[in-house]
Amino acid sequence: MRELRLAPHIHSSFSDDSDWELPRLIRVLRRAGFDGALVCDHDRTMDAGTWARIQHECDRLGDDTGFLLVPGIEYQDPDHIVHLPVFGRAPFYGRSPIIDDVVRRAREDGAAAIFAHPQRREAWRRFDPAWAPYLTGIEAWNRKYDGVRPNTWALAQAEQLGLPATVALDWHGTRQLYPLALRVPSPPRGDNRQRSGAVVSSMLAGRMRATAFGIDVARFDQGPLGRSTRGFESLRTWAAPKVRQIENSLRGQS
Numbered sequence: 001m002r003e004l005r006l007a008p009h010i011h012s013s014f015s016d017d018s019d020w021e022l023p024r025l026i027r028v029l030r031r032a033g034f035d036g037a038l039v040c041d042h043d044r045t046m047d048a049g050t051w052a053r054i055q056h057e058c059d060r061l062g063d064d065t066g067f068l069l070v071p072g073i074e075y076q077d078p079d080h081i082v083h084l085p086v087f088g089r090a091p092f093y094g095r096s097p098i099i100d101d102v103v104r105r106a107r108e109d110g111a112a113a114i115f116a117h118p119q120r121r122e123a124w125r126r127f128d129p130a131w132a133p134y135l136t137g138i139e140a141w142n143r144k145y146d147g148v149r150p151n152t153w154a155l156a157q158a159e160q161l162g163l164p165a166t167v168a169l170d171w172h173g174t175r176q177l178y179p180l181a182l183r184v185p186s187p188p189r190g191d192n193r194q195r196s197g198a199v200v201s202s203m204l205a206g207r208m209r210a211t212a213f214g215i216d217v218a219r220f221d222q223g224p225l226g227r228s229t230r231g232f233e234s235l236r237t238w239a240a241p242k243v244r245q246i247e248n249s250l251r252g253q254s
């Protein structure tokens, strides 16, 4: 079955810290080889009206361009430590909600909630294993916060709790461009709304593969790849030409 290669965790100009409008994101991410994107904008810039507009824009542009856009919101807890991207058509749960509530409600509403960047402000210390049955994944490699190697704590949690390890560009600009992708079965024909719904259903069912350089991310903790990942320099040497290739393909495109 054909897979779609999605750019995970993308902030558009609907976030206060990104000036990337959706049409420009589509151009650049498509040029980098992605078939679509998991868009998530901060809850701190959100209200029900903005959330409706984001979904509408994703559907309009997705239908116009064929580049699949899955709308989402990145929630932060009241202390701004834990971040939780939620993908899909759930209602807006309000700014800085209680994470305990959001993980449960997202599941009920058929949306995919992911524990983001455990590394940032030591969010991993706040991780509650009781969330696991409601979570769709845990970010094991966030380009912005983990850099050029995966987060070993997240990989171990994913393994232990039977949770899919996911990846994230946490896109705010081309600095976060990296060969990390979420691969899902290509949804049947339909409009952006239907196809993005099918992507979220696949994610909820665990039918997704998070990859780095085309390789399943969990493998970066095992065997020779794992050893090279723990040795920073060797991974950098291994990855450098692959990253340069992407940068070259983008030159002058942004």
Ligand SMILES: [Zn+2]
Binding pocket: 074, 083, 116, 117
């Ligand atoms: Zn975040």
Ligand SMILES: [Zn+2]
Binding pocket: 009, 011, 074, 170
């Ligand atoms: Zn983010």
